[in-house]
Amino acid sequence: MFENLSERLSQTLRHVTGKAKLSEENIKDTLREVRMALLEADVALPVVKDFVNAIKERAVGTEVSRSLTPGQAFVKIVQAELESVMGAANEDLALNVAPPAVVLMAGLQGAGKTTTAAKLARFLKERKKKSVMLVSADVYRPAAIKQLETLAGDVGAVFFPSDISQQPVAIAEAAIREAKLKFIDVVIVDTAGRLHIDAAMMAEIQALHAAVKPVETLFVVDAMTGQDAANTAKAFGDALPLTGVVLTKVDGDARGGAALSVRHITGKPIKFIGMGEKSEALEPFHPDRIASRILGMGDMLSLIEQAEQKIDKDKAEKLAKKLKKGKGFDLEDFRDQLVQMKSMGGLGGLMDKLPSIGGVNLSQMGNAQNAAEKQFKQMEAIINSMTPAERRDPEVISGSRKRRIALGSGTQVQDVGRVIKQHKQMQKMMKKFSTKGGMSKMMRGLGGMLPGGGMPRL
Template sequence: MASALTDKLSRLVKEMRGQARITESNVQDMLREVRMALLEADVALPVVRDFIARVKEKALGQEVISSLQPGQVLVSIVNKELAATMGEGVADINLNAQPPAIILMAGLQGAGKTTTTAKLAKHLIEKRKKKVLTVSGDVYRPAAIEQLKTVTAQAGAEWFPSTPDQKPRDIAIAALDYAKKHYFDVLLVDTAGRLAIDELLMAEIKDLHSILKPVETLFVVDAMQGQDAINTAKAFKEALPLTGIVLTKLDGDSRGGAALSVRQITGAPIKFAGVSEKLDGLEVFDADRHAQRVLGMGDIVALVEQVTKGVDMEAAQKMAEKLKSGDGFDLNDFLAQLQQMKSMGGLSQLMDKLPAELAGKAGAVDMDKAEREIKRKEGIICSMTFKERKHPALIKATRKKRIADGAGVQVQEVNRLLKEFEQMQTMMKKFKGGGLMKMMKKMGGMKAMKGMMGGGGMPKLPF
C-alpha cells in the first residue's frame, strides 16, 4: 500500500528524527523532498501546496525550535498534518434514520462497487448487528444483478430481485417498499457504473437520490486511478451530495495519491477502505492510523485486530492444553497452523501493517512465493489419509509417491515438508510441562530470545 510514497517518507522520517537543531534551511530541504514525494505519488497539486504550507508554518514555530528533540517534533507535525489532509480520525457511517436507513452506492465502472456493496453489507451485519437488504439498479450490465445476488448471499444479507427490463427508479421504489414491510434496518442500493461525463446516467442517479433520500451517498473510487480518481470524485461531488468515500484496491495502490487527495478535493470524508478482494476485506478508514502507515510507522492496532480476528481462540486454547499435557504434535496440528495463517489474510497483508524497518527486513522473503509455499504444504497434507497425518512415521516410499501425485508435486517436496514437521515436532516437545521456560533459562532468558530474533528484527520464516 502506497509503497513508493512510504519508502520516500519513511527515509525522510529517519533523517528528521536525527535533527538536533531545526533551522529554516533544513526545514526547506526536508519540505522540498516531501513535496517531490507527494507529487510523484499522484497527490493533487492544490493538496500538496496546502499540506507543505501547513507543515512549514508549524515546523518553524516555537514548539519545534524550543524542543529538546526537534526532529521528533517535526515528524509528529508531518504525521498530524497527513492525518488532517485525509480527514482526522474516523468518520463513522450514519445510520441515524427511520428504518430502513438507505445507502446509495455511486461510482465508475470497474471501481469495485458491487463487491463493495456486499462487503459493506457483511460489515453492517457483523459489526453493527443490522438486518440488511441489497438491490441492484444496474440494468445496463446484465451480469451486475447476478453478481450482486451471488456476493450478497456470501455476505449473509438478503437480495431483492431486479431485471434488466425494469427502470431503476421502479426497482428502487419496490425495494424500499419491501424493506419497510419486512423490517430491514438498512437498504443498500447498488447503481449502474457510469462515466462522470455521461449526462443521461448522471441524471438517472440524481433522480434515484431524490426518490430515495438516502442517509448516506457513498462514492466508490479505485485508489489505483491516481489523478483520475480525484477528478471523477470531484465531478460526482458536483452532481450529488456525497456523504462519504470508499477507496477500493488500496492494497494494490503503490503511489497513495488518491487517499491523500480525495478528502480535500471533494470535502467528503473517507469512510471505508478496501484492503483485499475478500468479502471481509473492508476496513473502517482511520486517517490517523493510515498516516502512520504512509510514514512507514506501521499500523500495529490494525495488525492486532487482523490477527485476533483470524485466530480461532478456542482452537488455540486446545492446542496449548494438548502441548501442556504432552500429547503428540501431529500433521493435523501442523495443517491447522497453516490454515490459521491463511485466515489472517495472508502474509503480505500482515507485512503491510508492520513498521517499514521491520517490513524491510522481512522484504528479503518474496511474500507471494511464501504464500504459494503455504498453499503447497496444505495441499500435500490434505493428500494424506487421516491415519498418515496422525502417525507420520507410516509415510514411506510408496505412500510418499501417492501423496506427491495427489498434491501435484515432486516426492522431494513431500520429504521437505516431513523434515520441517519433524523439526517443529522436536521444538513442540520442549513445551511439555513448562519446558519452554526451562529452555529459556538455559539459553539466557530474553537476551537469548532477542538474539534468536536477529537483534530485534523479524524471525526467519520457515520456508
C-alpha cells in the same frame, strides 16, 4: 499498499536526524524531498502545497523535547499532517434512523460498486449485526443484476430482484417497501455506472437520490486512478450530497495519491477501503492508522482487530490445552496454523501491517513474501494429501507413502520430506512455549521457514 510513497518518505525523513533544532535551513531539503515524494505518488498539487506549508509552519523553530531526536519530532509533525489531510478519525455510517436505513452506492463503471455493495452488506451483518437487503438499480447491464444476486447469496444478504424493463426509481422504492415488511435494517442500492461523467447519468442518480432519500450516499472510486479519483469524486459531489467515499483496489495502489487527495478536494470523508477481491476485504478507513503505515510504523491496532475476528478461538484453546497436557503438535495442528494465517490475508496481509525496518528494500521484501506464500500453499497441499493417521503420526510415512503424497499434491518427494522435517522443528519449538505466547511464537517459527531466512525481527 502505498509502497512507493512509504519507501520514499521513510528515506527522506532520515535526513533530519542529528539536529539540535529544526530550522528553515536544515529542513529545506527534506521538505523538497517530501514535496517530490507526494507529487510522484500522484497527490493533487493543491494538496501537496497545503501539506508542505503546514509542515513547514509547524516544524520551523520547534524545540526538540528531551525524549525525542529532531527526526522523531519532524516525523510526528508529518504524521499529524497526514492524519489531518485524510481526516481526523474514522467516520462511521449514520444508520441510527428508523429502519430501513438506505445506502446509495454511486460511481463510475469499473470502480467496483457492485462488489463493494456486497462487501458492505457482509461488514454490516458481521460487525454491526444488521439485517441487509441488496438491490440493483442498474437497468443497463443485466449481468450486474445477476452478479449482485450471486454476491448477496455469498454474503448472506437478502436480494431484491429487478430487471432491465423497470425504472431505477421504481425498483428502489419497491425494495424499500419490501424491506419495511420484512423488518430489514439496511437497504443497499447499487446504481448504474458509466465510463465517464455525463448529464444523463447525473440526472438519473439525482432523481433516484431524491426518491429514496438515503442516509448515506457513498462514492465508490478506484484508488489506482490517483488524483483523478479525487477529481471524479468532486464532480459527483457537486451533483449529489455525498456523505462519504469508498476507495477500492487499495491493495494494488503503490502510490497513495487518491487516499491523500480525496478528503482535501471533496471535503467528504473516506469511510472504507477495499483491500482485495474477497467479500471480507473491506476495512473502515482510519486516517491515523493509514498515516502510520505510510511512514513505515505499521498498523498494529488493525492487525489485532483482524486477529480477533479471524482466529478460531476454539481451535486456539484446544491446541493450548493439548500442549499443556504434553501431547504432541501434529501435522493437523501445523495445517490449522497455516490456514489461520491465510485467513488473515496471508503473509502479505500481515507484513503490510507490521512496522518496516530501516534500509529494507520493500520490493525485495515483496518478492520474499510471494515466494513464501507459494511455499505455504505447497505445504498445505502436501499435508492435505496425507491420511488422518499420517497427519497424527508422521513417523509412519515411509518412502512409498512419500511418493503417494507427492503425487497427490503435485509436488516432489523431497518437498514432502522437507515439510516433515519442518514439522519436527515446529514440534521442538512448541514444547518450549506450551504455556503461553503460542500464536506470536508460532508466527515467528513459520517465518523462520521463509526464503532468505525469515521474518524480520521487530
